[in-house]
Amino acid sequence: MKYKSILDSIGHTPLIEVPSLSPVEDVRLWVKLEGQNPTGSLKDRIALALIEDGEASGALTKDKVILEPTSGNTGIALAMVASTRGYRFTAVMPDNASSERIRLLEAYGAEIVFSEGAKGTNGSVARALEMARDDRYYMPFQYGNQANVQAHYRGTGQEILDDLPEIKAFVAGLGTGGTLTGVGRRLKEHDPSIKIVAAEPELGELVYGLRSLDEGYTPPIFDPDILDGKIKVRARESIVWTRALLQKEGIFAGISAGAVIWVAQRVAERLSSDGGGDIVCLLPDGGWKYLSTEAWTQDIDTAESQVEEVLWW
Amino acid sequence: MAVEVRIPTVFRKLTSGESRAAVQPGTIGDLISQLDARYPGFQSQVLAEGGSLHRFVNVYLNDEDVRYLDGLETRAGEGDTVSLLPSVAGGA
Numbered sequence: 001m002k003y004k005s006i007l008d009s010i011g012h013t014p015l016i017e018v019p020s021l022s023p024v025e026d027v028r029l030w031v032k033l034e035g036q037n038p039t040g041s042l043k044d045r046i047a048l049a050l051i052e053d054g055e056a057s058g059a060l061t062k063d064k065v066i067l068e069p070t071s072g073n074t075g076i077a078l079a080m081v082a083s084t085r086g087y088r089f090t091a092v093m094p095d096n097a098s099s100e101r102i103r104l105l106e107a108y109g110a111e112i113v114f115s116e117g118a119k120g121t122n123g124s125v126a127r128a129l130e131m132a133r134d135d136r137y138y139m140p141f142q143y144g145n146q147a148n149v150q151a152h153y154r155g156t157g158q159e160i161l162d163d164l165p166e167i168k169a170f171v172a173g174l175g176t177g178g179t180l181t182g183v184g185r186r187l188k189e190h191d192p193s194i195k196i197v198a199a200e201p202e203l204g205e206l207v208y209g210l211r212s213l214d215e216g217y218t219p220p221i222f223d224p225d226i227l228d229g230k231i232k233v234r235a236r237e238s239i240v241w242t243r244a245l246l247q248k249e250g251i252f253a254g255i256s257a258g259a260v261i262w263v264a265q266r267v268a269e270r271l272s273s274d275g276g277g278d279i280v281c282l283l284p285d286g287g288w289k290y291l292s293t294e295a296w297t298q299d300i301d302t303a304e305s306q307v308e309e310v311l312w313w
Numbered sequence: 314m315a316v317e318v319r320i321p322t323v324f325r326k327l328t329s330g331e332s333r334a335a336v337q338p339g340t341i342g343d344l345i346s347q348l349d350a351r352y353p354g355f356q357s358q359v360l361a362e363g364g365s366l367h368r369f370v371n372v373y374l375n376d377e378d379v380r381y382l383d384g385l386e387t388r389a390g391e392g393d394t395v396s397l398l399p400s401v402a403g404g405a
Contacts, residue, residue, distance in 0.1 A: 122401055229378070229381045230381055231376050
């Protein structure tokens with residue numbers, strides 16, 4: 001494949017069948033490898049869409065610094081697109097993000113402002129919203145920007161339909177809700193009976209513990225009505241299934257991919273009792289950025305405690 | 314055997330610090346009433362005005378969000394675990 005620029009190579013990721021991970025004979029599991037994007041995650045899609053949206057509306061001009069709260073992937077993708085397009089970029093990130101994410105952001109030339117790790121992504125969102133009052137900054141705000149949803153509606157969702165129009169169910173992780181809302185809308189438009197199921201991380205007690213209910217957060221772009229189910233997954237199950245992806249199918253994916261595969265096991269059993277068919281699992285990134293957690297190399301108890309110390313979602 | 318309800322830190326000031334409570338099987342709505350009888354004020358924290366679930370509270374039957382099952386009518390049986398968790402922003 002030949003491209004005019006790295007930005008033109010975003011998307012059109014491979015969809016690969018993983019037969020050994022299907023729990024039942026009449027259900028085929030497929031994984032869409034978003035780790036194959038230029039910076040190694042699905043966020044390249046939305047980073048480009050967010051910046052082009054800002055340029056088109058006139059809100060993003062060359063004198064602005066792009067600012068965004070991120071647990072890593074969106075930041076890395078925005079840093080790449082920003083530097084390619086000649087913008088400065090500042091990421092607001094929890095201070096317990098894995099060291100690979102911090103190094104990568106630095107390598108792409110981003111400035112980093114750290115928010116308190118114990119407050120999780122909510123802390124980064126609050127801090128970035130505060131900083132964005134300064135009009136030196138342009139904040140695309142992935143949690144509230146429809147360009148995020150559109151990138152998945154036009155890109156990710158359409159690609160899945162092109163490759164597998166007979167799809168019966170789609171499973172992805174819940175972060176901003178952009179993937180589930182955008183892909184979900186596109187798929188349901190094609191066939192309203194397609195099931196859309198979210199995998200949601202069960203975070204450490206500390207993350208939930210530090211806040212009052214008033215600080216709860218539902219991303220404005222997330223349309224909860226698009227979902228047919230939402231299942232929470234612990235770090236332990238995510239690690240087990242991330243390892244299974246590597247050991248049984250040779251796929252080296254990030255830790256939240258394991259959560260998606262685990263949820264797909266449940267969806268597969270239900271689909272099997274309903275006639276079987278094809279499930280697409282969206283794997284948001286590759287495993288590289290999680291190597292320092294030793295998720296693949298330690299015994300499961302040690303791996304679990306190491307992963308819980310960093311932001312794995 | 315009863316139903317185990319896991320209570321997040323944010324509600325533990327109502328439960329004298331207890332993180333778990335055993336209740337009788339029933340719908341999620343019944344469970345919340347049982348907890349309200351034991352810990353006065355519990356229901357008004359978990360439910361919004363009008364009686365639906367507070368928008369920033371997620372309730373899970375075992376590991377599945379009850380909003381996508383039968384909501385407050387979802388039945389929890391013996392041996393089930395019901396978890397209440399505040400909603401948080403996802404990583405991205």
